[in-house]
Amino acid sequence: MHASDEHAFLTVPTREGKPRERGLTHVMDKGLNLREIEGLFDTAGEYVDIVKLGWGTSYVTNNLEKKIALYRKRWLEHFRFSHVEISDGTLEIPREQKLELIAEFASDFVVLSEVGSKDSDVNIAPYLWVQWIREELDAGAWKVIAEGREGGTAGIYRPTGELRTGLVDEIEHSISFHDLIWEAPTKTSQAWFVRHFGPEVNLGNIPPEEVIALETLRLGLRADTLKEVLLGDSSVEPAPAS
Numbered sequence: 001m002h003a004s005d006e007h008a009f010l011t012v013p014t015r016e017g018k019p020r021e022r023g024l025t026h027v028m029d030k031g032l033n034l035r036e037i038e039g040l041f042d043t044a045g046e047y048v049d050i051v052k053l054g055w056g057t058s059y060v061t062n063n064l065e066k067k068i069a070l071y072r073k074r075w076l077e078h079f080r081f082s083h084v085e086i087s088d089g090t091l092e093i094p095r096e097q098k099l100e101l102i103a104e105f106a107s108d109f110v111v112l113s114e115v116g117s118k119d120s121d122v123n124i125a126p127y128l129w130v131q132w133i134r135e136e137l138d139a140g141a142w143k144v145i146a147e148g149r150e151g152g153t154a155g156i157y158r159p160t161g162e163l164r165t166g167l168v169d170e171i172e173h174s175i176s177f178h179d180l181i182w183e184a185p186t187k188t189s190q191a192w193f194v195r196h197f198g199p200e201v202n203l204g205n206i207p208p209e210e211v212i213a214l215e216t217l218r219l220g221l222r223a224d225t226l227k228e229v230l231l232g233d234s235s236v237e238p239a240p241a242s
Contacts, residue, residue: 026204087114106140116147116155148183
């Protein structure tokens with residue numbers, strides 16, 4: 001019996017099948033070994049849409065070819081997408097050059113670009129976030145990632161981990177949330193985004209061990225989102241993440 005059949009008595013949100021365009025779960029692989037990848041897809045493969053090999057880990061990983069082959073075998077055998085991320089969160093790329101790179105790669109790959117700095121001391125004005133996101137979507141990016149770092153302490157978050165809710169509101173009013181992937185590495189931030197946007201919000205930098213837990217947040221099967229998702233109580237005001 002499939003998990004969804006076991007819980008058919010619950011009126012949970014309907015989730016798109018893969019390959020999804022919305023409600024994406026973007027997972028950060030910081031150095032998983034082959035057995036851990038097998039385990040991830042045995043238990044949560046249905047809910048994983050994108051796996052990112054974090055920062056320079058692919059450069060120092062043993063058996064990288066075997067690792068990529070396993071991901072393809074377990075996940076991409078039916079959907080042979082090739083994704084490229086173009087980011088200037090660490091090293092600055094001139095705007096025109098970044099947009100040219102996005103357009104160039106978009107002719108051959110599915111491009112994800114990223115806006116926001118990984119430096120927690122850099123505070124980019126909200127209007128610039130909106131402008132840059134629009135430019136990168138227009139250049140050919142499939143989705144734009146809103147930077148948060150793997151610890152949730154930069155970009156759309158303050159150094160304390162508190163979500164910049166005013167910034168999110170500013171972006172939300174100008175850009176469809178379906179065109180964005182919000183980096184949300186913590187349960188608190190994940191729950192806030194699900195309460196605010198609903199189950200089909202795209203979330204990134206998800207630790208592999210949190211994929212199942214995130215899916216329960218999306219379906220309202222966890223106390224953090226039960227009222228808003230499962231009971232449809234939109235009057236509940238979501239608390240800022242911290």
